[in-house]
Amino acid sequence: MTTSPLPADHPPVLPAKTGILIANLGTPDGYDYWSMRRYLNEFLSDRRVIDINRLIWQPLLQLVILTKRPFTSGANYKLIWNHEANESPLMTITKSQTEMLRARAHEEWGDQVMVDFCMRYGNPSTPDVVDRMVKAGCRRIVFLPLYPQYAGPTSATANDQLFRALMQQTWQPAIRTVEPYLNRPDYIKALADSVRRALGDRIPPKLVASYHGMPQRYLMQGDPYHCQCQKTSRLLKEELGWPDGVIDTTFQSVFGREEWLRPYTVEHVAELARQGITEIAVISPAFASDCIETLEEINGEIRESFEEAGGHEFTYIPCLNDDPAHIEVMLNVVRENIVGWV
Structure with missing residues (x-):
């Protein structure tokens, strides 16, 4: 059976891939006032995190909390900041986890998969990474929020943001969100x-x-x-x-x-x-x-x-971070959720 070539004026269609997207909580871009304010504003405006009536909460957040808290939070971040890479430890560790998971996934599935990470708050944002994966040809995505135990303010809000990101896509990929893995x-x-x-x-x-x-x-x-x-x-x-x-x-x-x-x-x-x-x-x-x-x-x-x-x-x-055993847990979770897709 032969496949007819696309018309000359047809938009390009890339070979289909399966995406593996891990999600972490997030991190400010820096510990300066404005970086901290942007990050805290996004985090503390999430209705899954703070569900107080917005008419009461937003004036308090914008006029009181976000005038002071970026200074104290920034000072705390400065104490732990990875100054060499100019990023928070969470960013450094999540990058390493992604690189190690990518290497293991490519050993198993080769170019059929694309592995990336996103943050619920801050950068790289979930919508940006989902868009990048879709443009790279991901027609299916396994979504793995890095929370062993389910909670509304963690697992659920990560999923919420993923689904909001899908609303921006003309051709939405199929999605599998993983269940909590606390008892594995x-x-x-x-x-x-x-x-x-x-x-x-x-x-x-x-x-x-x-x-x-x-x-x-x-x-x-x-x-x-x-x-x-x-x-x-x-x-x-x-x-x-x-x-x-x-x-x-x-x-x-x-x-x-x-x-x-x-x-x-x-x-x-x-x-x-x-x-x-x-x-x-x-x-x-x-x-x-x-x-x-x-x-x-x-x-x-x-x-x-x-x-x-x-x-x-x-x-x-310390947390499990990029310990090889932890990466193997992630890979095993992906294996179970990618069945039939690769």
Whole structure:
């Protein structure tokens, strides 16, 4: 069977590819005031993140919060900034994850696939990357937000932005969004191995599993995030073979005055120290990449809270980042979601 050539005036049609698009939270382009303001404005204007009535929230955000917070947030970013590459650690790590996943995917599927990354907030934006993939011939895209546990303010808003990006496309690609991967044995094993690398065979008095926080009412509204965090901690304990009571599940990054998921990490570590537990380790299973919340908040504010309350030994266990085992988890997730497309 022969294919008729396209008419001379027909727009070009590239050979079809399958896209693999990983998505991370985002990062400001710099730690200066205006870069921080743009980033925070996009982040804090997301209705999945802050769902207060816009008539109340936007004046408060634009006239009060965004006049002050870019300075404090910028100072915190400056402490962890990758000055050599002039980018945040999250950007550096996400680039490395993408390059490693691309290499593994090309080993398996060759030129049939295109691997890229986008950010929910900041650059490279989801619409820009989707447009680039479509123009490169991607007729199908596997979308992998880098959140092991599902939450409205993380997984859902990443998907929202993807679907908004598709609204701009004349010829929309087929899409598969991946489900949460918190209970995958390869993911849990990679987490456990990171604990073993940091601690050896030693079982600490407490391992604090600190997850990003969100308002308590989200749980009451049906968001499964809290339950999935608890399950991750339980599976990690079982994989390590540790006794009950060693791993505590806590939540960080509280914002505003309403009740958030408890216990709060910053308060919990101080209470442990006051109880006489002067040695703890902290891990962040909800974060696929080290970022401001881990490198500055945990190693800064939370460490200080523990030490000021009498704690002595504080071990932060890095995120899985670009560890080969983590890249293999991503590849396995893609394998399961790309079936029939390559």
